[in-house]
Amino acid sequence: MAAVGNSVPRKDGIGKATGHAVYADDIVMPGMLHGRTIRSTIPHGRIRSVNVVGDVPGLIVVDHHDIPGRNVVDLIEQDQPFLVERDVRHLAEPILLLAHEDREVVDAVRVEIEYEELEPLFDPERSEGILKSIDIVKGDVEAALADADFIVEGTYRTGHQEHVYIEPNVVVAMPEEDGIAVFGSVQCPFYVLKALKSLLGASAHIRVVQTETGGGFGGKEEYPSMIAGHATLLALKSGRPVKILYDRGEDMIATTKRHPSIVRHRTGVMRDGRIVAMDVDVLLDGGAYSTLSPVVLSRGCIHAAGAYRCDNTRIRGRAVATNTPPNGAFRGFGAPQTEFAVEVHIERIAEELAMDPVSLRELNALRPGDTTATGQVMGTDCSAHMVLEEAVRRTEFRAKREQYRGTNRSIGLALFFHGAGFTGSGERHLNSKARIDLTERGVRIAVGSTEIGQGTRTMHAQIVADALAIPYEDVEVAQPDTTLVADSGPTVASRTCMVVGKILEQCAMEMKDRLGGMSPADYHAKHGGFSVLRKYEPPDWIEWDDHTYRRDAYATYAWGCDVVEIEMDPDTLEVRPVKVTAVQEFGRPIHPALARGQIEGGTAQGLGYALLEHVVMRNGGMANAQLTNYIIPTTLDTPEFDIVMLENPYAGGPFGAKGLGELPIDGPAPAVVNAIRHFGVDLREIPAIPERLVACASR
Amino acid sequence: MRFTLNGVATNVDAHPMSRLLDVVREECQLTGTKEGCGEGECGACTVLVDGDPVCSCLVPLAQVEGAEVVTIEGLGDDHPLQHAFMNEVGAQCGICTPGMIMAALSLEPDASIDDIKVALSGNLCRCTGYSAIYRAIMKARQP
DSSP states (O other): OOSTTSOOOOTTHHHHHHTOSOBGGGOOOTTOEEEEEEEOSSSSEEEEEEEEOSOOTTOEEEOGGGOSSOSSOOSSSSOOOSSOSSEEOSTTOEEEEEEESSHHHHHHOOEEEEEEEOOOOOOGGGOOOEEEEEEEEESOHHHHHHHOSEEEEEEEEEOOBOOOOSSOOEEEEEEETTEEEEEEOOSOHHHHHHHHHHHHOTTSEEEEEEOBOSOOTTTTTSHHHHHHHHHHHHHHHHTSOEEEEOOHHHHHHHSOOBOOEEEEEEEEEOTTSOEEEEEEEEEEEEESSOTTHHHHHHHHHHTTTTTBOOSSEEEEEEEEEOSSOOOOOOTTTTHHHHHHHHHHHHHHHHHHHTOOHHHHHHHHBOOTTOBOTTOOBOOTTOOHHHHHHHHHHHHTHHHHHHHHTTSSEEEEEEEEEEEOSSSTTHHHHHOOEEEEEEOSSSEEEEBSOOOSSSOHHHHHHHHHHHHHTOOGGGEEEOOOBTTTSBOOOOSOTTOIIIIIHHHHHHHHHHHHHHHTTOOHHHHHHHHOOOEEEEEOOOOTTOOEETTTTEEOSOSOEEEEEEEEEEEEOTTTOOEEEEEEEEEEEOSOOSSHHHHHHHHHHHHHHHHHHHHTOOOOEETTEETTOSTTTSOOOOGGGOOEEEEEEEOOOOTTSGGGOOOOSSGGGSSHHHHHHHHHHTTTOOOOEESOOHHHHHHHHHO | OEEEETTEEEEOOSOTTSBHHHIIIIISOOTTSOOSOSSSSSOTTEEEETTEEEETTSOBGGGGTTOEEEOGGGGTTOOHHHHHHHHTTOOSSOSSHHHHHHHHTTSOTTOOHHHHHHHTTTSOOSSSOSHHHHHHHHHHHOO
C-alpha cells in the first residue's frame, strides 16, 4: 500500500499517548543546576549597578563579562545582546543569570538593580527607528487613482498574539569533554548552533539536540537561541548541567509575539467593481530589536494586496523599533496581519459599491496568467477561484446572508493565499541539504527539520518510503542532533514538506537506483550501508530581485476560502463562532489526517486571534501574562469545522504537495470581522472583543 | 505521606504542601504528567484522584493522603484511548495529550459530543482545534 495519501500511524503517536515521549523538562542529569534569568524591570534606561543580595552558598552568577565570544544573538542583524551590558531597551530584558542545585534557593535570591530611567517609546507611529522598509511598485498608482470612479480608504489594526505552545520554553545545557551539548524545545537547532558559535567563538565544539517539542508555531524559532546561550554560559561557569525552564508568566512576558500592525488602504475602483489601483501602507511594531522583523515585513508586504489582480499597485512597508520585547515569528509571519486588512477592506469596497461581496471577489481574484503585486505570473497552480466557488456553493453563502439578515446570526467569508517556502531568493541562500542512510533494517532520515507536532517525521517517512518503494515501517527518523544530521534549514515558512520533502524524495530516488532492485536490508547485508546527501535546487524559472521586490516571490502559493457563521449576544455583544467551513488547496495532502489537523488547529488559532486573544500592554510589558486572563480557545469556544481539501498538484513539490502549515491562520480573522460587519458594526480591528464592538456600535 | 499511585502503595517523604505534580514527576519519576501553566488553567497536568480528574499543579501532597492517584503511566501502553489518540491524530505536539486522556477517562460511555466538550473544557490544546480529539474519543468507544 502506498504511504503517501494515506493516514498512516504517526511515528511519534504512541509515545505521546502513553507519556513516554521525552520532552526537555523530563531530562534530569546528575548534578544538574536550575537556572534563572534576572530581567529588567523598566522598559528603557541605563543600568547603574547590579547587586546580588547576601551570600548564597553554591550560587552561580553570570553576567555579560562571562561571555567568551560575542554578546549578540546572531540572526539577521547582530543587535540583540544575550545579556544587557548597560542599555536596557525593553521590559524583561535579560541582565543576569543565576543557577543553583536547589530550585527554591535560586528562586528566592534577591537582585537589586539601579537604573537611570529614560523615556520609553511604545507608539510605533511615533517611532523613527526603522528596522526595515520595503517598496513594491507595479504600474502607476497615482494616475490610476485619479482615473478611478471611486476611491475607498481605510485603516486596519491587529494586536499582538501570544503563541501559547502548551509546553513553555526549556533548555538543558551540559558540558561535554570537548565542548557543550544543548538539549531543548526548539524549532531550529541549526539557528541555535549559529547563535552559540557567535557566543562561544567559532572553534567551540557545540552539539544541539532537539527534544520532543510541545508546540512552536514560530515561538520557538528564534527565542530558544537566547535561552540556549544563557544555559550554556551557566553550564560553562559551573561545569555542571543546567536547566532553564520558563514558567508560563515568564514565557509570556519575555518571549516573542506576533507583530501588531497598522495597515492603510487607498483603493481605486470602477463602477462595475474592477479594482484599478491599490495603495497600501504597512506598519509593523518590531519591538526593541530586529530579530526577524525584516522578513516578517517582507512576507506581510508581499501578501498585502491579497489574492487579487490589480495593474497599479504600490505597497510600502516599515517595521519600526519600540521599547517593548521584540516581536518575532508566529505562524503566518506577517501575512495574517496584511490579509486581515485587505479582506476587510474588500468587504468595505463591496459595501460602498452596493455589490455582493462574492461577486466583487469573483471579478478581481487572481487567475492563471494574472500577475501579483510583485509581477509574478500566476500559473495553473493558482486556485483562488476554485476555493472561492466551492466555499460559496457548499455553505449556500448568498442564501444564508439574506436569511440571517436582522437576526443575531451572521455569515462572512475571506479569500486568502500563502506563499510556500522562504521568500524570493531565500531558498537559494539557504542551500538546504537532506540525507538518508541505508541501515540494517531499512532507511534512516537524517535532517535538521524538527517534529513540533505538525507531523514532520511521519510525512517525511511517507515520502521516502514511497519514493523507495519500501514499507513505511522500514523508514526511521533520526532525532535532530546538529553533529549527526544534515542542515535542512529551519522548520518554518511552510517549507518542511514542500522543500525538505522534495530533497528527501530525490535522495530516495537516487538510493533506489543504487539499490538496483534489492531491498535495503538485502543490500546492507551484502554490501554494507551508504548515505545519500542532496541539496535543494529551487525551480530554475524563479527570478527575484531583493532590491526592487520584483518577480517570483514564492515558488507556489496555497489558497483558501473560509466561511464563518457567528452568533452575537445582543446584550453583551459577545461573538461566538458557530461553524467554520475551510476550503483549502495546498497541492495534495501527503497525510490527510495530519493535513486536516493543520487546518483545524490553524483555524482555531485564527479564531482566537479574531475574537479572544487580547495582549494588554502596560508600561511596555504584557499585563495579562497568564492563562487566566489571556484566553485561547477551549473546547467550548471552538465551533464545528467543515474542512475541504481541494487538490491542484504542484510539480515542484513531493508527490504534488505545496506548503500548508501557515495557510489556515490567514483566513479566520477577516472572515469573522466580515460577518460582524453584516450586523452593521463597522469594526476594523482585532481582537473583536465586546468592548470594541460596543465602541463601534455607539459611533 | 502514603497514597496509592497507579495501583501501587507509595510512601513519599516530601513537604505536605509540595505540589502533587512535582511529587509525581520528581519524587516518583513519572514524567508523563506535564506542566503547562502551573495555575490550573491548561489541564496538561491532569491526573485522577479517587477517580476524579484534577489539575495536579493545584493539589498539595497532603490532600492525597490515603487516596488513589492514577497518572497516564497507570493506563499502561495499550489502552483504547491511547491507540485512538494515535490513530486519529488526536495528538500533535503531544504535550496536552496525557492530561487530555486522563480527563477523557471520566466520560460516561454514552457521552454526547456536547458532554465531551464540557468534560474537556479545562484542557487546552493549541495544535488540533480539538476536533481530532473528539474523533479519537468517539473511536475509542467502538467495539
